[in-house]
Structure formats: structure tokens, C-alpha cells
Amino acid sequence: MEAASENESSHPKIFIPEEWSDAAETIAYGSVAFPIAFVCGPKNSGKTTFSRHLLNVLLQRHKKVAYLDTDVGQTEFTPPGLLSLTVIDKITPDLAIPCLKTPARCFFFGDISSKRDPTTYLTYILALYDHYMQEYRMNNNTETNDCSGLPLVINTPGWVKGIGYELIVDMLKHMSPTHVVKIRISAESKNLPPGAFWLNEENADDVTIVEIGSARQDYLKRSVLVQKDARLLRDLRVMAYFRQCFPSDMTISTIKELARSLAAHPPYEISISSIKIKHIHCQVPENEAFYSLNASIVGLAVSSVSEQWPQCVGLGIVRGIDTLKGVLYVITPVPQQSLEDVDTLLQGFIQIPTALLQVQGCISPYMSANVLSTN
Numbered sequence: 452m453e454a455a456s457e458n459e460s461s462h463p464k465i466f467i468p469e470e471w472s473d474a475a476e477t478i479a480y481g482s483v484a485f486p487i488a489f490v491c492g493p494k495n496s497g498k499t500t501f502s503r504h505l506l507n508v509l510l511q512r513h514k515k516v517a518y519l520d521t522d523v524g525q526t527e528f529t530p531p532g533l534l535s536l537t538v539i540d541k542i543t544p545d546l547a548i549p550c551l552k553t554p555a556r557c558f559f560f561g562d563i564s565s566k567r568d569p570t571t572y573l574t575y576i577l578a579l580y581d582h583y584m585q586e587y588r589m590n591n592n593t594e595t596n597d598c599s600g601l602p603l604v605i606n607t608p609g610w611v612k613g614i615g616y617e618l619i620v621d622m623l624k625h626m627s628p629t630h631v632v633k634i635r636i637s638a639e640s641k642n643l644p645p646g647a648f649w650l651n652e653e654n655a656d657d658v659t660i661v662e663i664g665s666a667r668q669d670y671l672k673r674s675v676l677v678q679k680d681a682r683l684l685r686d687l688r689v690m691a692y693f694r695q696c697f698p699s700d701m702t703i704s705t706i707k708e709l710a711r712s713l714a715a716h717p718p719y720e721i722s723i724s725s726i727k728i729k730h731i732h733c734q735v736p737e738n739e740a741f742y743s744l745n746a747s748i749v750g751l752a753v754s755s756v757s758e759q760w761p762q763c764v765g766l767g768i769v770r771g772i773d774t775l776k777g778v779l780y781v782i783t784p785v786p787q788q789s790l791e792d793v794d795t796l797l798q799g800f801i802q803i804p805t806a807l808l809q810v811q812g813c814i815s816p817y818m819s820a821n822v823l824s825t826n
Contacts, residue, residue: 485600492634494609524563559750561799686804695784718780750797
């Protein structure tokens with residue numbers, strides 16, 4: 452247990468307070484064998500950093516831990532705009548550097564905030580939680596011991612007032628976590644209410660409330676995480692995602708090199724007649740549906756008879772459209788085997804980072820329809 456804490460604390464940008472360490476130990480080594488920990492609190496209180504730390508502590512006791520990411524703007528293991536359930540099996544030694552992982556299940560929400568469509572947002576989250584309960588909580592198959600009970604960490608966004616508060620209450624009522632970690636900041640009016648605010652008094656004993664302070668209250672001495680511009684972080688996450696189109700040992704050290712590599716990368720050819728196109732959060736005239744996709748990021752989704760909503764397998768850049776041939780050209784790191792099942796393209800408001808498009812000579816290839824294709 453001490454080794455992980457030392458690695459985390461040794462990073463100059465990271466400080467795990469003793470109060471946080473005690474909270475994580477209480478959850479991981481308490482009386483609940485497979486805890487479900489719901490981490491909540493206002494913006495910039497350190498929810499993500501605590502969730503990462505808790506994940507590491509749980510992995511010292513369990514081979515695998517599930518992670519439900521409900522923050523579409525500052526995602527943990529996926530590009531922004533996605534809601535996901537990911538199964539983690541390795542400790543992350545550096546809490547300052549999140550990494551991309553392939554989710555066990557994922558939905559394309561298509562925006563960086565739930566404000567535009569809170570109903571769909573909540574529906575996706577509850578569906579992910581139900582999937583966790585079905586696949587990793589209620590599976591009693593003795594041949595898959597890891598799936599008979601995985602702990603779950605649920606990270607939440609910092610919108611805790613108005614509709615944001617109502618969403619948190621709805622999530623808590625549906626999920627019934629064993630532990631609720633509430634991180635509080637010094638501005639008391641911005642915090643969530645004390646106690647089990649989502650429950651009736653007679654049911655309050657069913658959950659353990661863990662209230663801890665934000666480490667940023669001690670920011671003059673030490674800081675949990677150096678704050679960066681949220682938009683920059685999202686752009687960096689999108690670029691890191693599409694960097695996966697290339698071998699890890701390929702030298703791509705600058706944004707300019709990434710832009711040029713993507714511009715030269717042979718795209719996949721997708722028949723327009725074989726897919727459905729769905730515009731999320733907005734309506735597009737039918738005669739402009741295909742053209743609106745050009746030079747945009749789309750969710751690559753698979754429809755299923757058993758699912759009400761298409762599951763997302765990844766993102767793609769629509770590099771060109773040839774209406775005469777009836778094909779779209781898409782750049783994506785998603786393996787071809789997974790792409791063969793894709794039958795729906797979802798367009799929201801996740802944009803190509805401006806830094807990629809501003810590189811001289813690299814904007815036009817995204818707009819061009821005269822590109823090579825792979826079959």
C-alpha cells in the first residue's frame with residue numbers, strides 16, 4: 452500500500468492529504484467487500500484526483516476495478532463527449548497524467564456539458580450503471596471470479612446546483628452506492644448539502660458518508676493538481692486519441708507533425724448506403740446531412756436489438772465525402788474488426804482541435820474528397 456502512495460506523492464504537482472488517504476483506505480479495506488464509491492463535490496475540488504487515488508488503492512486489494520465516468524467535459528479514460536464504463540487492472544503511478552483506455556461500454560453524448568440534454572445524459576449514465584450491475588455485480592459464474600464482484604468508482608462533474616444537483620440526486624437514488632465521498636471547498640455556499648441529502652432519514656443508515664476537504668484549500672503550500680485551461684485539456688485529449696492511429700514508436704512529437712500525419716493517413720471508406728446518420732442536440736436539413744459531417748468528429752456507433760441506444764466504439768474524423776461514389780472517408784484508431792459492425796454515425800458538438808486545423812497546409816486535406824481509401 453505504501454509504494455503507491457510514495458509514487459503519487461513524489462510527483463511535484465500532486466499532493467494526497469492524509470485525510471484523503473484515510474478516506475480511500477476506509478473504502479477499500481472496510482467491511483464492504485466490493486464497495487461502490489460515488490465521488491461528488493463542486494468544481495475544482497479534486498474529485499478526479501481523489502478518484503484516481505481511490506482507484507489505485509482499490510487495485511491493491513482487487514485485480515480489477517470498474518470506473519464509471521459521468522463527466523463528459525473532463526473525461527478520464529476516453530476523449531471528451533463520451534460517457535463510459537471502464538474496467539481497470541493496473542495501478543496508475545502518476546496521478547497527474549490520465550491515460551486513454553478502451554471502455555467496456557460507452558455512449559456518445561456529443562457535448563462537453565449535460566446542460567443541453569440532461570434527460571439523455573442521465574439515461575446513458577443509468578444504463579451504464581445497470582450494465583455494471585448485470586455484468587460485474589450479479590454474475591455468479593464461478594469460472595469468472597473477477598466478474599463476480601468488482602468494486603466501482605463513480606466520478607461526477609462539478610455542477611452541483613440547479614439541474615446539476617437534481618441529476619446527482621437522481622443518480623444516487625438509482626445507484627445506491629455503499630460510500631458517498633463528498634469533497635467540500637472553503638466556499639460553503641458552493642458545496643452539496645450535508646449528510647445523505649438524497650435519502651429519507653430512515654434510509655440514511657444504508658450508506659457511508661465520507662466528507663473530506665479539498666486539498667486545494669492548502670494551495671499556498673501544496674497543490675493537488677496544477678490547473679490548466681479546460682478547453683486545452685480537451686483538445687489534448689482529442690489529439691492523444693487520434694495519435695493512436697499510428698504506431699507508438701512512430702516519431703510524432705509536435706502538433707504540426709500530428710496534423711500532417713493525419714492528413715497523409717489513408718482513411719477508411721464507408722458506404723453512405725450502409726450507415727445511418729444521427730445529429731445529436733440539433734436538427735440538420737436532410738439535403739445537408741452529409742455535407743455537415745465533412746471535417747467533423749463523429750461517434751462511431753453500433754445499433755443493437757437488445758439496446759435502446761447505439762453503443763459507441765470510438766471516434767472518427769470525416770476527412771471527405773464523395774457523393775457521386777456514395778462514400779465517406781473516415782480517419783479513426785478504431786480497429787477494422789470493430790469498424791465492420793459500425794452502422795451509425797453520430798454528430799454532436801465535439802470539434803477537431805483548432806491547433807490541428809491551423810497548421811499551414813493541413814486544413815485542406817480534411818476537407819478533400821479526393822483521398823485514398825482502404826477496404
